[in-house]
Amino acid sequence: MATNRKRTPRSRQVQTLHPGAINWLYDRQEPTEKPWKDRFFMDRVDFKTLWADNRDEVLAWWIKNRPGTRPLNWWIYDAPKERVPWCQGWEYYAAQPYRQRVGGIGEPGHDAHTLKGIPQSWLGEPSDPLDPPRFESEAAYLQRHGLLTKEERAHLGKHPELLEPVDSGGVVTGHQQGHLRCFR
Secondary structure (H helix, E strand, C coil): CCCCCCCCCHHHCCCCCCHHHHHHHCCCCCCCCCCHHHHHCCCHHHHHHHHHHHHHHHHHHHHHHCCCCCCHHHHHHCCCCCEEECHHHCEEECCCCCCCEEECCCEECCCCCEECCEECCEECCCCECCECCEECCHHHHHHHCCCCCHHHHHHHHHCHHHHCCEECCCCCCHHHCCCCCCCC
16 A cells, blocks of 8 residues: 655754764763763864754753853854954954953963853962952853843843853852863
């Protein structure tokens, strides 16, 4: 007996992602299977492609579950790059995103890498323990760049603490706290 089923071309079939790739996309620290070396089975181009292919799905989940923040891969690949002051009035476009500094004592290194927009290396002593470097929160950064969704703006109205500055170590409390990891 004949059926009216249509065959789905192989190119349109959903590809199952490796658990390590899912962990990487969603900033999960714990692997869903052993060993953790599965994170390193791709080169940089593959990481960028993997993010590009899955970004919309990941961001939809992330924004719903962690409003006012973004996953590390968004910071690496999608965050706006800004003009950054340099020495003697020169400016350049940063190769990585920077959150606005709002206070504290300490000078970031000239080649400081950032983690979610916050410098991770400092010249000399990183800070005065009584006055550590402070930066705008992820939510404030997203708000400043007009990147919050309508739902996130409503959530921030109920949780204004998400707009409070964070220290240079990214030490945050409550709802802002996410899994931080650093590799490129």
